[in-house]
Amino acid sequence: MLIRVSGASSGIAEYLVHGQKQGREMPRDALDERVILDGDLELTDAIIQGMGKEGERYLHITISFKEDSVDPDVLRNIASDFKQFAMVAYEVDEYNFYAEAHLPKIKSYADKRTGVSIERKPHVHIVIPQQNLLSQQNLNPFGKVDQQVKFLEAFQEHANAKYGLASPKENRRLEFAGQGDMISRYKGDLFEGSVKALKRQILADVLDRKIGDYDAFKTLLSEHGLIRTRNADAENEYQNVKPVGQAKGVNLKDYVFSREFIAKSEVEKQQFFWSKAAGNTMIRKFHATLGLKWLRG
Structure with missing residues (x-):
């Protein structure tokens, strides 16, 4: 299991529901079975759209897996564990939290622009609007993510051990869902x-x-x-x-x-590709830095 943290200002609900992006025309319902793990996407999107702030409005956490299949109950437990970990400093009425899993119906596809074969595996998307619902002030449970790597990594490795999942630390030459896709498309x-x-x-x-x-x-x-x-x-x-x-x-x-x-360094090179591929508004991430195998374009 590999965790990445990024952020953006809009578009997450559209992406989760419809799934289309550059280099891929297939809609979400053809690509994946969507499994709601926690929350209400319409409510989360309404909170994001109603925020008056400029720039980044929500955190987008992606949890990827090396395994070809993961039981939905395990995914639900992981989302619950992450919620408890991430939001420990807040009362339940101070924040909104949404999580859904995508279980691939299509296991691979060829990127339209590069011709690269993209392998698809189970993954979880978590969305946290960056607004305290009580105070209306900014909410960011991780602070500056680059300074919180050790804490996030500790949760990742705890969950991998708890649920018997492959760890990127033990599989450094293996690709997890998402990283090869992003780097190869950027290249x-x-x-x-x-x-x-x-x-x-x-x-x-x-x-x-x-x-x-x-x-x-x-x-x-x-x-x-x-x-x-x-x-x-x-x-x-x-x-x-x-x-x-x-x-x-x-x-x-x-x-x-x-x-x-x-x-x-190898880590810094990977960070460069992640920031470019994800867009300048999505630079906050941490685990594109584990020395995983580069995918040739």
């Missing part, structure tokens, strides 16, 4: 033009080989052709790769080929 959109395939291959090699040193990166590039350094030692330095048999080289000016990005 598919990252590059444009005739050199897209080469750039995607280079990026995949960087991620798969866990390249974290710029000299090692240049060595990797030499496998793809003749390399030249442009603007050496300057802030805008970049590499040019000329594949064998090609008349022109390819400029690698994209941020993911910069010294700054290459030097990032």
Whole structure:
């Protein structure tokens, strides 16, 4: 079981009910069996729509599983446990909490834009409006999520042990529902033009080989052709790769080929892809950082 926390301002009810998103046309009722675990979605959506604040209005917690099937009663218990854990500082009349599980009817599909096969497994969506229902003030049970990783991770591992579920700490080379989908779709959109395939291959090699040193990166590039350094030692330095048999080289000016990005840790690289794929309003997350296997686009 893997937990991720994000947030947004609108659209969650539409997504949960209808399920359509970029790269996938199938509606929710064709994709999944929806199982309500806690709360009333119409009430939750009404609270979100009625909030006068700008920006983020709700927390969206996604709980993903490696298992192909999970008993609905177990999912209901996990949602209840998480509610008790997350809302321990609040009285029941101070907050709204909604949870539903999606049990896949369709186990996989091909992303329309990238052609990548996306595997689908059971997952739970939890929505918490960021408003104290009594005081009308902001409500955020986690504070700054990046500072609460250890507490959220502790709950995750407790639940994995309690219910006999696969832990990402013990399955670091396995993908959990959601992460491969998001990263592969983002990688598919990252590059444009005739050199897209080469750039995607280079990026995949960087991620798969866990390249974290710029000299090692240049060595990797030499496998793809003749390399030249442009603007050496300057802030805008970049590499040019000329594949064998090609008349022109390819400029690698994209941020993911910069010294700054290459030097990032594996965790930081994954965080970058999550923030880009989920959108800038959904940066608050924590468990896209467990070193799971990268999915090639």
